[in-house]
Amino acid sequence: HATSAKPHRRLWPFALSGLAAVLLIVGIVPRLHASAALTEQTQAQSMLSVSVVAPRPAPAVNELLLPGAVTPFAEASIYARTSGYLAHWNTDIGTQVKSGQTLATIEAPDLDAQLRQARADEATAQANFDYAKTTAQRWQEMLKTQSVAQQDADTKVSDMEARRAMLASAQANVAHLAELVSYEKITAPFDGVITARNVDVGALVTAGGTPGTAGMSGELFHIQQNGVLRVFVDVPQNDAPYVTPPTGVYLTAQQYPGRRIAAKVARSTGSIDPSSRTLRVEIDVDNKDGALLPGAYTQVHLQLQSTTPALDLPVSALL
Missing domain, CATH: 1.20.5 (Single alpha-helices involved in coiled-coils or other helix-helix interfaces)
Incomplete structure (x- = not known):
C-alpha cells in the first residue's frame, strides 16, 4: 500500500x-x-x-446681406406761427393728407383787429399820398409860368415823396399782418400721413414753439411722407467700392416671408466712417402700396458685381 x-x-x-x-x-x-x-x-x-474638392471660379455677383431700418422720405414737426386758441382740428393720427390741406384752424381775434386797423391806416396813407401827388403836380404846372417859387414847388414834391414812403410802410404792415392771419389755418407742407396730434379744441397755442423732434413742447402735428421710404445701411469697407447706384438691391421683411421688395441705391456719403469703417448708403423704396411702415426692421440684399471673381470653396472646407 x-x-x-x-x-x-x-x-x-x-x-x-x-x-x-x-x-x-x-x-x-x-x-x-x-x-x-x-x-x-x-x-x-x-x-x-477627408473629401477632396476642386476650387471653382466664384460667381460674378455676390449677395451682401445687411440689416436696415425703414425711415420716412421726409418728416416734419408742425408748429403754430400765430398765437391764439385752437378753433377746431380736421385731421387725426393716421390720416392721409395732401400738400396744402388744412389740418387745424386757430382763432386770433386780436390779430384780425390789428389787420383791420392796418388796412385803415393804409387807406389813410393812400389818400394822403394821392392829395400830395395832385398838389405837387399843380405846383409843377404853376412853376412853368413862374406863378410860384422854385423852393415852394420843391417842398410840395418832397411832401409827396414822404407820403409815398408812408404809404409803402402801411402797405408792408398790412402784408405782414395778412401773412400772420393766413397762419391761422395750419396746412400740411407735403403729402403724407399724420403720425401725431398734440393739441385739442380750445387749447392755447403760441407762435413758434421749440423746433425739434416729435413730442417736444409746442408741436401741434407730426407728419411723415411714406409714399417713398428711405433705408440706410452701413456697408463694410471691403465691399464699399462695389456699391454704386446701378447696384441691384431688394428688401425682405419678416412679416412678408418669401417676398422681395424692389428698391434702388439712391446715394451714399462717399466717405468711410473712421469709427466703424463703413460706408453709409441710402436706399429708396417705392411704397405706394403701404407694405412697409416707417421705423420697421428690414434686411437689405445688395447684389455686388465683382470684376475679379475669386475662387469658390464649400463652407465645410473652411472648418
Missing part, C-alpha cells in the same frame, strides 16, 4: 501546475484580444478621412 500511494503524491504538484496554467491562459487570452482590438480601433480613428 505504501508503494502505490507514493506515485500519486508525485503527480499532485503537476496537476496543480497544469490547473494554474489553464486558469492563466483563460484570463490572459481575452485581455490580449481586447488589447489588440483597442489598438486596431485607435489606429483606425487616428486616420483623418
Whole structure:
C-alpha cells in the first residue's frame, strides 16, 4: 500500500501546475484580444478621412446681406406761427393728407383787429399820398409860368415823396399782418400721413414753439411722407467700392416671408466712417402700396458685381 500511494503524491504538484496554467491562459487570452482590438480601433480613428474638392471660379455677383431700418422720405414737426386758441382740428393720427390741406384752424381775434386797423391806416396813407401827388403836380404846372417859387414847388414834391414812403410802410404792415392771419389755418407742407396730434379744441397755442423732434413742447402735428421710404445701411469697407447706384438691391421683411421688395441705391456719403469703417448708403423704396411702415426692421440684399471673381470653396472646407 505504501508503494502505490507514493506515485500519486508525485503527480499532485503537476496537476496543480497544469490547473494554474489553464486558469492563466483563460484570463490572459481575452485581455490580449481586447488589447489588440483597442489598438486596431485607435489606429483606425487616428486616420483623418477627408473629401477632396476642386476650387471653382466664384460667381460674378455676390449677395451682401445687411440689416436696415425703414425711415420716412421726409418728416416734419408742425408748429403754430400765430398765437391764439385752437378753433377746431380736421385731421387725426393716421390720416392721409395732401400738400396744402388744412389740418387745424386757430382763432386770433386780436390779430384780425390789428389787420383791420392796418388796412385803415393804409387807406389813410393812400389818400394822403394821392392829395400830395395832385398838389405837387399843380405846383409843377404853376412853376412853368413862374406863378410860384422854385423852393415852394420843391417842398410840395418832397411832401409827396414822404407820403409815398408812408404809404409803402402801411402797405408792408398790412402784408405782414395778412401773412400772420393766413397762419391761422395750419396746412400740411407735403403729402403724407399724420403720425401725431398734440393739441385739442380750445387749447392755447403760441407762435413758434421749440423746433425739434416729435413730442417736444409746442408741436401741434407730426407728419411723415411714406409714399417713398428711405433705408440706410452701413456697408463694410471691403465691399464699399462695389456699391454704386446701378447696384441691384431688394428688401425682405419678416412679416412678408418669401417676398422681395424692389428698391434702388439712391446715394451714399462717399466717405468711410473712421469709427466703424463703413460706408453709409441710402436706399429708396417705392411704397405706394403701404407694405412697409416707417421705423420697421428690414434686411437689405445688395447684389455686388465683382470684376475679379475669386475662387469658390464649400463652407465645410473652411472648418
